[in-house]
Structure formats: structure tokens, C-alpha cells
Amino acid sequence: MLEIKNLHVKLADEDRVILNGLTLSVKAGEVHAIMGPNGSGKSTLSYVLSGREGYEVTEGSVTYKGEDLLAMTPSDRAARGVFLAFQYPIEIPGVATMQFLKVALNSQRKARGEKEMTTPDFMRLVKERAAKLNIGPEMLKRPVNVGFSGGEKKRAEILQMAVLEPALCVLDETDSGLDIDAMRVVADGVNSLRSPDRAMIVITHYQRLLDYIVPDHVHVLSRGRIVKSGGKSLALELEAKGYAEFESEAA
Amino acid sequence: MVVQKTVAELNYGLSLPHRKMEDWRWTDLRQLVDKPYPPRQTVVAAPKDVERLLKSSPFAKVAGSRLVFVNGHLSLENSETGLVQQSKGKILGVATQISTDEPVITMNAAFATDGARLKISGTTDTPIELLFLATNADARTIATRNVIEIEKGAAATLIETHLGEGTYLSNSVTEIRVGEGARLDRIKVELEAADAIHLAHTHTTLGKNTVFNDFTLTSGAKTNRQNGTVEFKGQGTEARVSGAYMLGGKQHADTRLLIDHQVPHCTSREIFKCVMDDNARGIFQGKVIVQRDAQKTDGKQSSHALLLSETAEFDAKPELEIFADDVVCGHGATSGDLNHDHLFYLMSRGIPPAEAKSLLIATFVGEAFDLIAHEGIKEALVKFSNKWLSQHRRAS
DSSP states (O other): OEEEEEEEEEETTSOOEEEEEEEEEEOTTOEEEEEOOTTSSHHHHHHHHHTOTTEEEEEEEEEETTEEGGGSOHHHHHHTTEEEEOSSOOOOTTSBHHHHHHHHHHHHHHHTTOOOOOHHHHHHHHHHHHHHTTOOHHHHHSBTTTTOOHHHHHHHHHHHHHHHOOSEEEEESTTTTOOHHHHHHHHHHHHHTOOTTOEEEEEESSSTHHHHSOOSEEEEEETTEEEEEEOTHHHHHHHHHOSHHHHHHHO | OOOOOOHHHHHHOOOOOOTTSGGGTTOOHHHHOOSOOOSSOOOOOOHHHHHHHHHTOTTTTTOSEEEEEETTEEOGGGOBOTTOOOOTTOOOTTSOOSOSOSHHHHHHHHHOOBOOEEEEOSBOOSOEEEEEEEOSOSSOEEEEEEEEEEOTTOEEEEEEEEEEOSSOEEEEEEEEEEOTTOEEEEEEEEEOOTTOEEEEEEEEEEOTTOEEEEEEEEOOOSEEEEEEEEEEOSSSOEEEEEEEEEEOTTOEEEEEEEEEEOSSSOEEEEEEEEEEOTTOEEEEEEEEEEOTTOTTOEEEEEEEEEEOSTTOEEEEEEEEEEOOSSOEEEEEEEEEOOOHHHHHHHHHTTOOHHHHHHHHHHHHHHHHHTTOOOHHHHHHHHHHHHHHHHHTOOOO
């Protein structure tokens, strides 16, 4: 589904190189965890995959379902099934959550040549998905992420994912700022979306999220490249030893 | 220094305001009034032209009764007078108490041909519309003057709409008195022709325990200057003066507000949301005066501009003059382009760039529409704003 080859990325307006030859292959049905210390390039990877401005790819390629992902606009990527659950979801005052979700879903459907969803069907879909994430109607009435607690914001991200049904989910530090109960709700939401034709990249600093979202592969990111890959036991190893070994190795 | 008179000044004995006058520094009428624009011209409008303009009003289906002025004269056959007691065809210009050192008022006093004189008693939810139309003819001045009186305890919603075609200078002066315990919601929509000049002055005096909600949408005319004065004459009164600009091309709009707190225990709010595209230029000059006796005044004003192009410009001049010592007053002004984080978030969910921008712009001006109580009027404004946005839509 996703082939990242020798990806080099720098900040657009500075010389600082953030990704430095990253290679990763993700197949449909797989869950990949990317772990690494602060500043290793985890969030940059998520932004480059979703098309945020401010980054410049200097070398390498990203192929998604056989197409050049980097040539697509952010909205095209979304319409083709790429979804980023933000580490810090953006608050948009004045834009109602339901309206936002409906415009997003129907924009994607339109881009894919599908019929727009009717309002009653849409309401039913959102209510059903929201209930599973303990999201009540009063939260849906508020403007996008405005006044949401940290946990509510993360649940709202997963709700968007559940409604938009993407093929490739990138979760950026979805566990940050969550207590154990909130993390369980979020993880259950994510797990219910696991399917043979959907892939996930779970970016996290800590191992604890991976107790709930069990990955097929774990990669260690350090200084902009993957320095070690393994099974889920690698995450436990990192939890015990920390990242020091990899930082010196990469240096 | 000898200042050469403009053609309009020479021909009609006017004195046009210019940039050396502090209030007019951004809107030099000596330059902007580019032609003589002779006043009191008789223009007979073709019925089909009037009909087309009537149809283009955003409030065609909202108003309960409506007085239509065509080229500066009341047109009874196009009006629906139902609720309105009107004094037809009477020139009201000179019989006014408002000071005439304002150039717009001076010009109006000399040139006004007609206007509405409304006295509203009782309470009605159905909006009354004053609709001013200009049909395409030789460049000329069209001046009207209205006197609106909301009697003690009455409540009304009043729409004032300006529409037109061709080249003309529209001068509109409205005097409003809101009596004790009364409420007035006033919505003005300026959609003059692209080649028109719109000059306006609204002078409002508020009695005791009144509520005055004033909203102005400015989206027409090449040059627009609107003055507003609100005088607080009775305690316990609340006024909210808000507005939105939706400007493009080389449009120029300048609003000058004077909020004059003369008595204690009153509240005033000014909120302006201005969207400017292309080479448009918007100006907001808001002055709040709190007189010595006006203790416990609560006065706040803000203006926010959204610049959709690098060549659009916005100038804000907020002023506070406070002579009382126990008041809460403040002002704020912001200006900038769309928030890139907001845009990216919307796009990352599949909303294409042009739609994402439109959604954010609509939300920005929508905050000003939200201050309007009447749902039908609000809906008409949202519809207008969506139409404007679809004409100014672009991806980059």
C-alpha cells in the first residue's frame, strides 16, 4: 500500500534536515509502530505523508497504491484514503463539527466520483460511530475541537477516522495527554477499524499504547531514519532500555 | 494655500471633504468624486429595469412591507405599504436637528429629493424595508433623507437596501430616534452598482432603556463612505453596531463611527468583520466618547480584517475619549490572512483548497451575521455571502 524509499526531507525555509534516508514498506492489513525519541522526525513523517506545507523533499519517493503520493494535494490524498490523526488537533472556531464532517465526507465522495451522502444517512452514521467512542451529541454541536479536553480531541480524531473510513491511517502520538481509561477508549476505536484492506502507522514515544494497539511491526526512528525493525517485542525492549543505544548508533 | 475647486464644487457650490481633514484622511472626496454628478435630475426609469433591480434584492421574500425609492423618489406602485404609514413625496431634508458640519449631511440637505418618514408604534416581527434603487442613466447625484421614529415601548425591524445600475453618487442620510423602552433592529445592505459612489450618514439618538441593534453589510459601490453617530440620551440602554465588508476589485469602503455616551449605565458594542480581496481597501474608524456624567459605561469595539490577497489593504483607527472615571472600555483590531493551520486541517480531511477557504471566510463574516436576530434576514445574508464567495473563489 505504501512504499517510502530513501526519503530525505528538510524544512522549507531552513537548512535543517529532518528525515535522512527513511525507507518503509507497509502492506494492507498491517499495523506498523514507529517509535523514537523526541526530534527523531516522527511528526515530520506524518506531516510529509499528509502534505503539510513547510517541508521540502530533497530525495527519495513515497508511493501510495502505486501512485506518487508527494505529487498529490492534501485533499486528494485524503480522498484517496490517507488520514492523519493529529498529535495536536486544530481548533476551528465557528465551524460546527457536524458541518465539517459532512463537508469532508462528501468532498471525498465527490472526488472519488461517488454520490454524496444524504443528511439523514450521514446523521445516522455519525451517531452510530460516535456512540462507540463515548461522544455525545453536545460535543458534536460544538465548533471543531473548540473547548474540547485533550482526551475529547483525540476521540474526535478517531471519530473522524471512523466516519471517513480511510485506507491508510497515520496516528501521530495519539496517546499523548491521555489517561489510561481514555487511552483504552481510543485504542478500542482504532482496533475496531483494523481490517485486511486497511493499514495503520502508529507513531508513539511510549510503549504503553502498543499494549492496546498491538502492532505487526515495530520500527525505531532515530535522526531521520529507521535504525532497527522487529516484531512487537522490540517495543518492550525499548521500554526497558530507552533510546540511548540508537541515538549513539546513528551518530 | 489655494486649493483648486473640483468640477462638482464649482458647479454646485459644494465643499468636498479631503485628506487634510482628519476624519477623511483615507477618503479624499476631492479625488474620488471624479465627475460633477449634478443633483435633482429627473430620470424616468423603465419598468423592466426597476423589476430587475427589485428581484436582485436579497430581501425580496423577507420584508413584510416595503417602500421603494426609484432614482430618489418614492415609487408607490412598487411599494407595499401594508404596515407603513408614510408621508409620500415630502422632502424632509431641511427639517432636521442634526448638525450640518458633516459634509455628507450638508450635501444631502442641499440635494435631497425625497425619503421615508416613519413613526413606528407597537410591536412587529415583520421587517419593514426601505429600498433605494438607481437605474442606469447619466452620472448624477441621488440624495434621500429618512427620519425614523420608534415610539415609546415599540419594537421594529427595519431593512435599508441600496441597489443600482450605472454611474451615480448616492447620498443617504437617516435620522433615527428610539424612544423610551423601545427596540430597533436595523439592517442596512449597501449593494450599489460597481461604478457608484455611496455616501451615507446615520444619526441615532437612544432614549432610556432602549435596545438598538445595527448591522451594515458593505459590498457594493466603487467608493463607499458611511458615517454613523449614536448618542446615548437615556440610562440603561444597549447598542450594538456591527458590520461586514465583502469587497473586491478596487473597491474602497470607509466607515466612521462615533459612539457618544452622555449618560450613565449604558452598554455599547461595535464589531466589524471585513473581508477584502484583490486591490480592495477597507477602513474602520471607530470612536467611543464617554462624557463626564456617563459613569458605569461599558463600551467595547473591535474590527477584524481578513485579507485574501497581498494587495488588499485594511486600516483601523480605534479611538477612546473617556472623561468619566468609573467605566469599562476597550478596543481591538486585527488584520491578516486565513489561518494556515485551519486550512491544512480542513484539506487533510479531503476538503479541496478553494472550498476550505470559502468555508473559513464564510465562518469569519458569519460571526457578524450571527448578531442579527431575524432568521430570514440572516439566511438572506448567508445566501448573499455564499454567492459573493463563489465569485471570489480560487485555490491558491
